[in-house]
Amino acid sequence: MNVDQWRRTTAFTDAGRHAALFNGLPQDVGGLAGVAQGVLLHQHIAPAYGVTLKPAQLEEPHLRGVESILERIVSRDSRPLFEARPVDERLVGVCRHFTLMHVAMLRTRGVPARARCGFATYFEKGKFLDHWVTEYWNEDQERWVLADAQLDARQRKFLGIDFDPLDVPRDKFLIAGDAWALCRQGRADPGTFGILDMFGLWFIASNVIRDVAALNNHEMLPWDVWGAMTLNDAELDLSFIDRIAGLTREPDKHVDELRRAYEDERIVVPPTVLNAVLNRHEQL
Template sequence: MDLDRYRTTVAMSDPGRRAGLFDNLPRDPSALAKAVQGLLIHEHIAPAYGVTLSRDQHAQAHIRGVEQILDQIVARDDRPLSASRGAGERQVGVCRHFTLLHVAMLRRHGVAARARCGFGAYFERSQYIDHWVTEYWDEANGRWVLFDAQLDECQRELFGVSFDPADVPRDQFLVAGDAWSHCRSGQADPNAFGILDMHGLWFIAGNIIRDIAALNNREMLPWDVWGAMRLKDSELDQSFFDRLAVVSSEPDAHTDELVALYGDERVGVPRVVFNAVRNCPQKL
């Protein structure tokens, strides 16, 4: 198992010239999650904090890189990142932004961490909602731990979350490959996986590609579309996704294949992706 590839801030997790902002933060994953929660607000949960977002604030959810996220945070408030901002003054993002910033902070302190794309069972009853969480290596116990850095006290109460977000049970968050395998084996209904009016194997397949990309340190927006992603179940190469699902489920047991798959144009992130929310192609 190659932990070193997840100890370095690269590509979108790289804070760049803002790296020094992380240096005075604690190393503890829970303390870092609290810092993230004081810096970000979820685009679609803002009303729970009494915040109505402007058009410009909504646009912040399309920012991909940590350096650019930090640019905007300190432009509004140059206090240390440990200082919680008022809810209406926080940077707007979605689960992927909470995860990516948490991962970047952990990596800056030498902790192996990676973003995982999949589905949370704790937002709507009997539904697995499109979601991202952090997965970090717990040296003391020799295992990967799922951590939902988005779930502060407000959201735990809002969604009735009873487990510890610092150690999310694997049946409460399914990485995309596990979701696919559960559905293909008949253990789960594909129509329970997705978000809003988008559900099915095609949606799970898209998240498998996003998860494989994230495992190769390319943490894309949840609505970025490329490669073998499709809009209908009937258009999927299911045998190909069966194999991708195995790698997503057990990435450390298939390290060489994980890297090789990213070299496949059906999986690897190209220079131009389609932003499905803005309905337009975007250069990276």
């Protein structure tokens, strides 16, 4: 099995002119997750840390690439990344930013890693909430492992996490393709998959597309909209999503097919996408 395509730094994971900031960091998966936790703060969990976000901080979750994320971090505090910032001075992001940083740091250490888009069961009972995690290759065990770089000690405590966040069980985090398959088989309710007031099969389909893009090294914002994404179940091409969801469930067996699938205009990330949160089109 060739995992090299997930070992290389690519557009969104490239630290660029700030690459030296990754020198001197821990070598292990958990240590690197800790680095991300020390410089990032999740937008929607900030109150649990006693932080009230300022209007300017609400712009930060829209940063796309690691280079721009690092630029903002060091412009505020130039210390090495392994020195945790006070919580109210951390860069504000969401799960995707923790994941992207984690993936980027792992790749600089030669560890194959990829961002996975899907749904987590551990934030709200009975719900599968929109989420991103790292999937890294464990060479010793010869398997891909899910790691949630967002779950620091405080979150693990108030969420009652009873599993290792560096080895998330596959029934605790469902990649979007698995979520799609469960719902299409009638084994799960699509109405329990989503975020905020947005739930349904259409949301799962959109995350399948985002996951295909991420597997092709285009780790988009969770609210970027393009291609075949829709808000209406009736507009879904079910057989099309069935096919691409199946590819994402075993990506290592379908590397070439995933690459070809990504070339489809319904999936490929165009030069301009809709930022649905800001309700504006943005050039990449």
